[in-house]
Amino acid sequence: MKVKIVNKSPFSLPEYQTELSAGLDLRAVLEDGVRLAPLERKLVATGLYIELPAGFEAQIRPRSGMAFKQGITVLNSPGTIDADYRGELKVLLVNLSNQEVVIEHGDRVAQMVIAKHEKIEWVESEALTETKRGEGGYGSTGKK
Numbered sequence: 641m642k643v644k645i646v647n648k649s650p651f652s653l654p655e656y657q658t659e660l661s662a663g664l665d666l667r668a669v670l671e672d673g674v675r676l677a678p679l680e681r682k683l684v685a686t687g688l689y690i691e692l693p694a695g696f697e698a699q700i701r702p703r704s705g706m707a708f709k710q711g712i713t714v715l716n717s718p719g720t721i722d723a724d725y726r727g728e729l730k731v732l733l734v735n736l737s738n739q740e741v742v743i744e745h746g747d748r749v750a751q752m753v754i755a756k757h758e759k760i761e762w763v764e765s766e767a768l769t770e771t772k773r774g775e776g777g778y779g780s781t782g783k784k
């Protein structure tokens with residue numbers, strides 16, 4: 641599928657790192673590096689603007705390496721980019737480690753997965769179809 645993109649970043653377009661990768665890595669566009677104190681969050685620019693077709697969204701997700709090694713994750717994960725959004729793609733990072741973490745200009749800070757989604761119409765009803773599970777959840781199965 642072809643997707644329109646405007647690239648105002650100094651970097652090349654986001655790429656799949658391997659042939660069958662689901663995510664396109666996103667690079668931070670920063671004047672200077674950004675410092676994140678423990679539990680601090682910051683919105684990081686990407687310099688990218690995309691135009692998704694109707695019925696698609698982009699999900700901004702953490703990179704597992706950064707999460708494991710540095711405790712950096714995407715606070716609103718998965719971030720939702722709507723098909724009608726025309727603003728700059730931004731990544732909301734949070735530092736969940738107990739140390740300050742420095743993010744440098746050009747670091748790959750998150751990955752973006754393009755996904756299909758449904759658009760639904762509600763059928764408002766008085767009651768729902770009965771099932772074996774019923775209202776059970778939160779570890780209800782396997783209990784005696």
Ligand SMILES: O=c1ccn([C@H]2C[C@H](O)[C@@H](COP(=O)(O)OP(=O)(O)OP(=O)(O)O)O2)c(=O)[nH]1
Pocket residue numbers: 700716719720721722723725728729730731732
């Ligand atoms: O990680 C993110 C999440 C969102 N957005 C942009 C694209 C998205 O289409 C728009 C709105 O996002 P969302 O619906 O999550 O935010 P909201 O708090 O509900 O704001 P709004 O009232 O503008 O929808 O912000 C980003 O750039 N990065």
Ligand SMILES: [Mg+2]
Pocket residue numbers: none
């Ligand atoms: Mg919204």
